[in-house]
Amino acid sequence: KQEVTQIPAALSVPEGENLVLNCSFTDSAIYNLQWFRQDPGKGLTSLLLIQSSQREQTSGRLNASLDKSSGRSTLYIAASQPGDSATYLCAVSPYTGANSKLTFGKGITLSVRP
Amino acid sequence: ETGVTQTPRHLVMGMTNKKSLKCEQHLGHNAMYWYKQSAKKPLELMFVYNFKEQTENNSVPSRFSPECPNSSHLFLHLHTLQPEDSALYLCASSQGLGTGMDIQYFGAGTRLSVL
Numbered sequence: 001k002q003e004v005t006q007i008p009a010a011l012s013v014p015e016g017e018n019l020v021l022n023c024s025f026t027d028s029a030i031y032n033l034q035w036f037r038q039d040p041g042k043g044l045t046s047l048l049l050i051q052s053s054q055r056e057q058t059s060g061r062l063n064a065s066l067d068k069s070s071g072r073s074t075l076y077i078a079a080s081q082p083g084d085s086a087t088y089l090c091a092v093s094p095y096t097g098a099n100s101k102l103t104f105g106k107g108i109t110l111s112v113r114p
Numbered sequence: 115e116t117g118v119t120q121t122p123r124h125l126v127m128g129m130t131n132k133k134s135l136k137c138e139q140h141l142g143h144n145a146m147y148w149y150k151q152s153a154k155k156p157l158e159l160m161f162v163y164n165f166k167e168q169t170e171n172n173s174v175p176s177r178f179s180p181e182c183p184n185s186s187h188l189f190l191h192l193h194t195l196q197p198e199d200s201a202l203y204l205c206a207s208s209q210g211l212g213t214g215m216d217i218q219y220f221g222a223g224t225r226l227s228v229l
Contacts, residue, residue, distance in 0.1 A: 004156065031215050043118070043204055043220035044157075089157070093214035101170065102214040104157040 002027045004092055006105035013080055014113050021075040021108050023090035028068050031093040035064050035075050038087045038107065047088075048075070052095065080112045117141040118221035120205050126227045127195065135190040135224045137205030143219070145212030146188040148180060151202040151223070163188060164212035195228045202226075 003026045013019055023033070032051050036044040048057045048064040050073070056065040063076040073090055089107040118139045127133050139146065148160040162170035163182040177199075179191040188205055202223045208216035 034217075036220075041222070041225065043120075043222045044206075045220070046217060049217060091157075101159045101162070101172075102157075102218070106154065106156050 002092060002094060002103040004090060004103050004105035006088075006090060006108050008108065009106065010109040010111070012111040012113060015080060015082060017080050017112075018076070018078050019080055019110075021077070021088050021110070023073040023075070023105055025071045025073075025092050025103070027094070028071050029095045030068060031095045033064075033066055033073050033090060033092050034102075035062075035073075036089045036091065038089060040086075044089065080110075082112045082114050085110055085112050118205055118207055118219050120203075120221035120224050122224060123222065124225045124227075126229065127192070128229050129195060129197070131195075132191070132193040134192065135203055135205075135226075137188040137190075137221055139186055139188075139205075139207035139219070139221075141207055141209075141219060143207040143209045144185050145208045145210060145216060146182060146185070147206040147208075147212070147218065148188065148190055149204040149206065151204055153201075157204070161190075162212045169212050192226075195226075197228050200226055200228045 005024045034049045035047045038044050050057045050066045061078040066073045087107040087109045091102040091104040121136045145164045150158045160174045161180045166182050181189040204223045205221040206218040208218045210216035
């Protein structure tokens with residue numbers, strides 16, 4: 001059974017810091033990995049999706065990397081801003097086709113202090 | 115707005131009440147999902163519908179009854195719930211087979227409190 005772990009559960013940093021959020025998963029047979037952002041009381045917004053054949057994806061100040069063999073992904077946020085404060089979740093999709101489902105981590109709640 | 119609208123945003127109900135959650139997607143997708151997000155737990159997939167047909171029931175108790183009249187609308191009918199059912203219920207939609215390989219778009223959720 002796939003398990004996704006995100007540690008720590010919460011992180012507080014001063015504005016301007018570059019930071020790394022970690023995600024690990026137990027089964028390396030994945031189709032893709034996604035990073036989502038969730039603001040308080042809101043739904044999930046997909047930030048980046050990395051296919052299993054890719055090593056990284058970039059969008060603006062965000063860079064996500066994937067090391068499938070070691071079961072790890074990182075989300076790098078450059079020059080953090082207070083507006084980046086949110087919960088960040090990673091989710092993996094298994095490589096089994098029909099009836100497969102996303103497995104989510106519990107998320108990392110990020111607070112960026114002005 | 116993400117194109118997936120959920121109503122109501124907040125709901126308080128007693129254990130003997132019957133209520134329904136509604137989800138509507140304006141993205142032309144064919145698959146729709148219900149997820150449960152409880153405090154300090156990962157998102158749990160509850161149901162998946164693809165072209166109105168249920169393709170996944172993740173061992174959800176019968177007090178939760180989904181309904182998908184068409185590819186744009188999804189309901190979750192609730193009756194005789196328990197306090198532990200209090201959670202954020204999220205709806206999502208995707209274009210594809212309704213599997214984890216699809217890119218899913220989420221609504222803002224319904225915050226449910228069962229007293």
